[in-house]
Amino acid sequence: MVIDPPYLIFLGDVPDALAAKTGLGIVDWRPEWCIGQLRLDGCQADANIPDLSIEEAVAQGVKTMVVGAVNAGGVLPAHWIASIVAALDAGLNVATGLHTRLASIDEIRDAAARSGAKLHDVRFSDQRFDTGKGTKRPGLRCLTVGTDCSVGKKYTALALEREMRARGMKADFRATGQTGVFISGRGAAIDAVAADFISGAVEWIAPAAEPDHWDLVEGQGSLFHPSFAGVSLGLLHGAQADAFIVCHEPTRTMMRGVKHGLPSIREVIDMTIACGKLTNPAIRCTGIAVNTQKLGEEEARALLAGLESEYGVPATDPIRFGVSALVDQLEIIRANA
Amino acid sequence: MVIDPPYLIFLGDVPDALAAKTGLGIVDWRPEWCIGQLRLDGCQADANIPDLSIEEAVAQGVKTMVVGAVNAGGVLPAHWIASIVAALDAGLNVATGLHTRLASIDEIRDAAARSGAKLHDVRFSDQRFDTGKGTKRPGLRCLTVGTDCSVGKKYTALALEREMRARGMKADFRATGQTGVFISGRGAAIDAVAADFISGAVEWIAPAAEPDHWDLVEGQGSLFHPSFAGVSLGLLHGAQADAFIVCHEPTRTMMRGVKHGLPSIREVIDMTIACGKLTNPAIRCTGIAVNTQKLGEEEARALLAGLESEYGVPATDPIRFGVSALVDQLEIIRANA
Known part of the structure; x- marks a missing residue:
């Protein structure tokens, strides 16, 4: 669309x-x-x-x-x-x-x-896609994944695009949800695509690009969400992510709409790598984005520092503290690509 | 439908x-x-x-x-x-x-x-489904999964149903593909469902049942197929499988339609358990079904014996040697349920 x-x-x-x-x-x-x-x-x-x-x-x-x-x-x-x-x-x-x-x-x-x-x-998808091919295509891609739905995946991808463009990097937000499609002027509501074409649609949404160009792919759902994990997996395979950022809301205790608790960030990292390496063996976690809206500033900083030391990657609240440290990691990957 | x-x-x-x-x-x-x-x-x-x-x-x-x-x-x-x-x-x-x-x-x-x-x-899905809830429902379910597409998942599920009914067990084949829908008179071509509703559709296809009733759920694709893994994952979560059987074609070297090699049976077992436990922590592999059509009988028997000793579960070719040993495992689970 x-x-x-x-x-x-x-x-x-x-x-x-x-x-x-x-x-x-x-x-x-x-x-x-x-x-x-x-x-x-x-x-x-x-x-x-x-x-x-x-x-x-x-x-x-x-x-x-x-x-x-x-x-x-x-x-x-x-x-x-x-x-x-x-x-x-x-x-x-x-x-x-x-x-x-x-x-x-x-x-x-x-x-x-x-x-x-x-x-x-944009809520309906009448577009015909090919099935996903899984063959690695040129260009770099960063996917935002989540411990749940509605934890800041779209916002994080957009904030990355803004910061990267400000630095003069080649970067495009790639929309997989309705609001995202309006913002990027292109994309598809991936949850409305026929199940057979999830990864194929993402291959169209984030197409082959220059080797130093980053797609910031808007994630959907969670590999641990019993309603939507199929969407998340097809999206991961289609994105062929070089990098992913785990988005998280630390005060949430149940996943949205179901009776399941949230997975740990560690579980999300491990499962994303285990599944994502099918279409990109170099996939790695490059950061954590936390929505700290419900925490005081000191509490938020302590939480993020703890996550950084636990996982060895930058952790930030994109709204509160910006995404500079997350972009630094993507710059390193680009420099070594 | x-x-x-x-x-x-x-x-x-x-x-x-x-x-x-x-x-x-x-x-x-x-x-x-x-x-x-x-x-x-x-x-x-x-x-x-x-x-x-x-x-x-x-x-x-x-x-x-x-x-x-x-x-x-x-x-x-x-x-x-x-x-x-x-x-x-x-x-x-x-x-x-x-x-x-x-x-x-x-x-x-x-x-x-x-x-x-x-x-x-049946190739189109106009039916509206709810999103999957992930809440465990009564009844027992066995899902056929695969190292690839077209490796005997439908045939195996149907052969299980036939053998189980012959033994007087309560068993229903549950269709997730076109031919299967004709055979069962009910079901949905899961690959045509909107991505958001994969697991929800399977919750409808294989609904709550008596505690000693087995659904034999027809699998689709493979968690390792870059085109269709999203379908396979949603199906796994919706099926809430108590048991799964890995279907395999031993002479195939590349997955259908893509440039990816096949995963090992071990990888399929591990990934199916890692993902499937989200909606059923008791999920286990209860057997291996191999299409040995291209092998001589002696070669086929040797391959199956090797798999049984490697994985510790029955391995058979459902067409050539029947599914009796696979059903024995499901009888044990039912007896202990």
Whole structure:
């Protein structure tokens, strides 16, 4: 799926910033693509970018309106349809991560047919992929893996990209989830791909590249999550990761949505290497990223220092302390590649 | 997907038995469901069951016509459509494993709408599943795993079911692939399920059962296959296997479709236990099933004896020497459960 920037971020009339999380995330990570926001009366979210009408957005070169908000249930509210139709009639493409397919709504399908604009439902995967080949391809790849779902894998990969680009390194975030696809303008919601094509999709998402180029591949789930481990394994095999970073939330006691406890970081490292070496025998753990939001600063620093001495790799909270030490490790691998 | 027996097996006008492999397999394993076959002029395959017209099949109580043949490319030949329409008009359901969706052909869709009969495309999965929960459910489960694809996982599971039923044990084959779905009348082509739902689909395929009941779960792919390992892992987690049997083809040097060599049986056992214990800490290897077709009898017996002494579990060729020793192990587990 390839989504054309720049974007107009549609925030609807959501009641709070949480409901606009996708849109705010896009603005955070791709401010240069986000020309403006479109908000309806009563919207309680604000991305702090110019409020534009559809006509103004078109005049400023916007190519795609991204629905960056959700209501309860992930369904498209009826009163958002008029804005989507107007965007399509003005020639903009429209992209959403909602559970409703845009083309399932007659007015939207008809408007897209009239204008020839593209409809992107990033939650669905209609793209055909080849099965994974497993043959090592050029370029370097770092995958974020997790002790659970929702432990900062996307954020860490994006923070790495930002820091690496700031240093002049060749680096691209590679999206495997919905929000990530909007942020990178390309990718696939890997959890929606037919099971046979998980690793093949990742081979497409993070294709062959120059030998000194890093892909920062957004991980999904956990090899230890009983619902989603198959996704995580196919992703690991398809990424052919040279390096991986373990993401962790230290106060969580149960994995999300199930009755399983979390694995230890050691278990995740060992299993990731045991499985990952199938498609890249050089795979190694190069760091640990911890979400320390619920800890005081002193407690957080002590935890990270303990992890560094236990595992012999840098440990950081990407939001609180940055990812400089993690990037240093990737620089070393690149220099020796 | 639930397919109603009994069946009329449609073999079309295929040029040889190989092209009718699916149909012949159904007749092999479910003779009691296969009332007759429907063959067109020139058909070179024969399931050795009565040739019936659609009218005769209906009169004998057939519920579903299964397209048990493929032509090159897996597409539905135009000259088979008339038979399918006639079956639908006579009130039969129709099931296929072809790449063409039945409902994508206007005459077929219209005929199904007229009669209210069901169309089953087992290669596609439109069914919605829950995500896997990973919570241990009652009943015993044995999963066939492999050093590669196409090493006898389905055959072994079916042979176990047959032997166990002959002994009066409670046992059900659980299908995770197309042909298996026809044979069991229920199941899902797990490789076509959206990646997020692999383990959840298997929890549905092999549901909670009596404590002394065995599910024989058809494995797919291999944890060491770079294209399909995600499927294999989700299947392992969803099956919550108490026991697994490693299937192997000893003359194969490369995994199917890729440039990877085969793992050793030891590697498969170790990885299956390391991963499988997430949803069933009691998981153990209870046997090895080897396809010795390309070996002489003496060579085959020597190989199996060597494997038994190396791994400490029964090793057999299910086709050549039966699965009695494999079932003995499952009887022991049941007796101790």
